[in-house]
Amino acid sequence: MSISGNQKAIMMKEKLNADFTKKGVFTGLFSGFTWGLNSVLLGLALSMIPVMGENVAIFAIPLAAACINDSFAGLWLLLYNGGAGRLKEVLRSLKTFPGQMVCVAALLGGPIANGGYLLGISLAGSAYALTITALYPIVGALLSRIFLKQQIVPRVWAGMLLSVVGAIVISYVPPEGVNSETFYLGLLFASLAALGWGAEAVLAVFGMSMIDPKVAINIRQLTSGLFLAIVILPIVGGWVVVSQVFTLPGTLGAFAIVGLAAAISYLAWYKANTTIGVAKGMALNGTYVMWGVIFSVVFLKSPLTQNLVIGSLLVVIGATLVAINPKEFFKKGEVA
Amino acid sequence: MADTLPLRFRMLHYVSTVKKASPDEIMKALKPEYGTEKQFTKKVFADHLLDMKANHILEDNDVELDDKGELLIYYSINDEGRRLLKKYLPKGWNQT
Numbered sequence: 148m149s150i151s152g153n154q155k156a157i158m159m160k161e162k163l164n165a166d167f168t169k170k171g172v173f174t175g176l177f178s179g180f181t182w183g184l185n186s187v188l189l190g191l192a193l194s195m196i197p198v199m200g201e202n203v204a205i206f207a208i209p210l211a212a213a214c215i216n217d218s219f220a221g222l223w224l225l226l227y228n229g230g231a232g233r234l235k236e237v238l239r240s241l242k243t244f245p246g247q248m249v250c251v252a253a254l255l256g257g258p259i260a261n262g263g264y265l266l267g268i269s270l271a272g273s274a275y276a277l278t279i280t281a282l283y284p285i286v287g288a289l290l291s292r293i294f295l296k297q298q299i300v301p302r303v304w305a306g307m308l309l310s311v312v313g314a315i316v317i318s319y320v321p322p323e324g325v326n327s328e329t330f331y332l333g334l335l336f337a338s339l340a341a342l343g344w345g346a347e348a349v350l351a352v353f354g355m356s357m358i359d360p361k362v363a364i365n366i367r368q369l370t371s372g373l374f375l376a377i378v379i380l381p382i383v384g385g386w387v388v389v390s391q392v393f394t395l396p397g398t399l400g401a402f403a404i405v406g407l408a409a410a411i412s413y414l415a416w417y418k419a420n421t422t423i424g425v426a427k428g429m430a431l432n433g434t435y436v437m438w439g440v441i442f443s444v445v446f447l448k449s450p451l452t453q454n455l456v457i458g459s460l461l462v463v464i465g466a467t468l469v470a471i472n473p474k475e476f477f478k479k480g481e482v483a
Numbered sequence: 484m485a486d487t488l489p490l491r492f493r494m495l496h497y498v499s500t501v502k503k504a505s506p507d508e509i510m511k512a513l514k515p516e517y518g519t520e521k522q523f524t525k526k527v528f529a530d531h532l533l534d535m536k537a538n539h540i541l542e543d544n545d546v547e548l549d550d551k552g553e554l555l556i557y558y559s560i561n562d563e564g565r566r567l568l569k570k571y572l573p574k575g576w577n578q579t
Contacts (some may be wrong), residue, residue, distance in 0.1 A: 156546040167533045232521025240489045244571045355539045357492040431532040
């Protein structure tokens with residue numbers, strides 16, 4: 148092989164890896180876009196549930212919705228994987244340690260983080276709880292740095308920070324004041340949510356170095372849905388809500404569509420995390436806050452506020468900083 | 484016989500048993516185990532390899548052009564890949 152031929156081969160390989168990374172960046176953005184869609188659709192589906200009293204509204208309805216969301220997503224993914232001939236892979240993966248770690252990731256990201264998020268909002272108020280939970284990409288990046296030894300360049304840190312600030316600006320609502328003794332407990336639960344989502348991504352990425360992301364996300368959704376259904380819903384009285392939803396075909400259909408959006412979004416998120424690393428994957432997924440509000444403005448005619456415009460701008464600048472990579476992946480290849 | 488491994492896991496394991504391997508060589512070696520499955524396509528194998536390279540458990544330093552001028556990448560396992568296999572390869576599977 149002549150030197151020029153070999154050089155051409157190296158250039159072709161570098162282009163292949165760069166294209167693969169680019170695809171990962173778009174997949175990450177797509178996961179944010181579809182997650183924003185999922186949030187808005189979930190809001191619509193929730194409004195179709197009949198009024199069931201204040202106590203049910205605080206915990207039972209949101210957790211039942213999370214359970215239906217994850218279970219439907221798990222079923223859609225079973226169909227998808229079945230069609231692609233990967234059903235056997237689900238069982239094969241569950242028999243291995245990396246596959247079992249994906250189950251642990253599911254519990255951290257599903258019941259624990261979602262539960263913490265809901266409890267945080269109800270005990271500490273949205274202003275504080277949403278601000279704390281918006282930090283989850285930073286938690287994920289830090290954990291991936293420590294446990295997966297993933298390198299994060301200063302540009303990505305800066306972009307992620309801008310995106311997080313943007314997300315906080317978008318979701319900011321004036322605080323109602325510290326007026327209860329449960330306030331700090333609420334902050335603790337909100338922190339648990341950020342930690343849970345961050346840890347989920349890191350554990351899942353560890354697992355996915357040895358198992359297929361498309362299979363991993365199927366395991367994640369089914370584990371989360373089942374655990375919520377069997378363990379959490381009986382505690383919070385959520386089965387009343389689930390049975391109510393099942394008697395209303397329109398509402399059930401709406402939740403099935405919500406679950407489809409969740410399946411697509413999570414599939415993209417897991418794939419992006421494993422292709423471009425947790426820090427970038429999470430930062431790009433974090434653009435969902437912006438997408439969610441844009442969908443609300445366009446389709447639900449929500450007012451376009453100053454906070455939304457400024458926050459979205461910060462998210463876009465931040466995501467661009469995270470995504471655009473001046474040849475750093477080429478360098479990585481040479482060092483390795 | 485040990486349980487069948489998930490395809491990505493098995494690919495990593497196979498690469499650990501040879502000095503280097505191209506996607507075609509890996510497919511040929513794993514055909515008896517996975518050949519009848521719908522996921523047994525070159526596209527799927529290439530994607531697994533690119534992901535494992537991105538996760539720094541495989542290397543792709545050995546490249547050349549084939550007779551048709553198309554890129555041929557030979558993947559090899561690195562220390563991190565070996566460490567993962569040593570720790571998490573299920574019983575019944577040998578790491579050589």
